[in-house]
Amino acid sequence: VGAHYASQLFVGEYHDSNRINELAEKSTGISRIAVCRMDVDDLGKAFISGFERPHAAAAEDQYKYVTISRTASFSRQMSRFFKYYINSILARVTKDALAVTIVYSGGDDVFLVGAWDHILEAAMRIQEDFQTYTCHTLHLSAGILLKNAKYPIRRSASEAAELEAFAKSHDGKNAVTIFEASAQQTYPWQIFQDKVINEKQNLLERFFANQEDAERGKAFLYRLLDLLRNSEQRINLARFAYLLARLEPKKNNPSYAMYAEFSKQMYQWYRNPTDRQQLITAIYIYVYQTRMKGDTDRA
Template sequence: MKRYLLKVDISGIQDFIFNVPGKGASRNLKARSFFVQGLTEIAEQYFTDIAEKTEVLYNGGGNLFIYLRVAQDVLDSAISKFQNCFLQEAIFPFIAYIEAEHDDAFYTQMQALHTKTSLKKLVRPFLSETFQPMDASIFDERFRMFAKKMVKAQGYSIVKSDSNELNLSIEENQFKIAGYILRLEYGSQAQKSFNETIINAMPLDKDKNKEKGILEFDKIAEKAKSSRKVDDKLAALKIDVDNLGVLFRNKSKDEYKKLSNQLKKFFSNTIYSVLKEEIQHGNIYPVFSGGDDCFLIGAWDIILQVAQKIHHEFDAFQSTLCKTFGLEHPLTISAGIVIYNPKFPMARIGQTAEHALELAKDFGKNRICIFGEVLKWNEFENAGQLAIKLKELIEDGESRGILERIRSSEIGFLSLQERAIKAHRIDFPKVYRLKYYLRNVKNSKNKEILENEFKKYEDALLEDFIHGRKESNAAQFPVAARWAELLTKSVNT
């Protein structure tokens, strides 16, 4: 009987969560997200029960790493049996393992395990063409009922089923698969608590005339317009940690456990504390948050605010982590935001937010993509501050047309930047022609405010000239203008 290090990697998570109809989506998403988390929880219990001795290295974000002392034939049979329960499902657990008798070769073992898992993902077994999957409408309705029960639950437990049925079944307060039941609990008997975590946190409809239910997304958008007088759009925010491979490089087993669980705690507990008030106010819906990433949907203006708050919290968190573990390089996060109409197909929201996140990482990571533009985090905050200034000017009587002129100025600034870098020449007359966009500003005070903002870009161009590289990001201006447009949608000028 040998000791193995096993990995369960749930594949197809994003498509599984977001492939839902628009009606009732807010109930469906949360239940599906929790279902994914529950699968690795069930997998942990499943493999623990077949082994003589186990040690969980990490469980979260659709991944399980666990040490098992077990006979190889028993392990192989258990893996096959577990995977067979998912042959007809949209998600699938790829499972790989390696021998791991000693901990002193931990990093090498993890590399070998990741390689083996990647090879497993090249082939997924399927049932024959005659298989008939569960009716999608029944599937969706059961998830909606499950989410309704989640709201009131205190936690959950995992127990072995008395039935010989192995395939997936979903009921209003539990789901079964692989011979195990994950059951919602409503008292102290819960094995795992929801207390102060983001797992079952959802915005609730506070209509006094009916039972509290999960707030639908169109209601969140309507609330933004009615209570804050901003555009009634929604936004999706996807955040994840950059360069995790570098973080865990050459770490011991104990360091890996501590680091990964600190990250898990940040995304489950700390982010909940950041979002708690906005969730209670019906502005934010956390689809999932755990492991090393999170996905939020909410009123667009609040999403832009909480993105900054999460970044600040993570910066403080990683600073403490660096000191505690002696990390050489700071941890960073990247983010993608998409703003959309509430009627936008839910199945595409996950894809577009993921694409925005990928754009942010393509530009060097530690960045955020918003309105199709990639900004550094400080530039994003600068754009937000400028958007507030522009909003105040519009409310003070300036025409909203000024926002379009500012958005158009990006082309001129980008041209000047390229000229400063490539030709090592600054054409300042062009800078002043850009100010011509502001000729219709109604009063001198407002004009001074805007000219001060243009001055920052003159200074930035000089920096580009001196250093021979792009030190500034002209996209801050059009982002701020677009931001202000949405903030002032209800202002008549």
């Protein structure tokens, strides 16, 4: 019938592998997959009243831009992001291609499966690009769940949806719930990226990169984690400070400056409830990244 009858059908189809075990094997550290569910916040409200001008004096000015054509265009542009642009967002090469597979992407939500650390990167990348795409007028909430590759994907999807719903219950939404459905593991996106990843996890990576005994470092982290989880016991502050002091090298040691920065920050974060919880999440992520096969699930 001729090429002019053809129509382009956009589909979110980025995939690294269709085998769950292959995705898990591409993880850094612990061999786990992550399931991510993301959804646009308050999209229904945006469709109903997004084009209204409530402060306009006259009724005709208030509803001047409320037209079928604008609503249809809005719907079309939302669909285009999740069915078309998302492919290039995930395919954008930094160091390595993301070991992520789109199960579903369209309308206003996303369902991803992949290597757990790649899913974290993918979720932050999608959220950041969506903010730019919508000129920071709309935002996403997400739930990210870690599971063994043999865990039924259908159950993982259902549990990840529970985490996503928990993120949407956060004040202001625009948040991510990671690992478990709890307020302690729910963060606004900017806080998660700036405070958990870029600040606390980054400090852990820089400090332990200079430690020769990796196993001793892991044991130290597990003890710190236990004290952080049980911070309501007042004696644990002294135990926390003692553990940090045991790591102190001699002052003429080249690593002393790094230790001084690390111990000072860790002590300050322990004393602040918000920083303390962010540090717990950062330790989870760091431990998972540095886990080797055969390690037990102590975290």
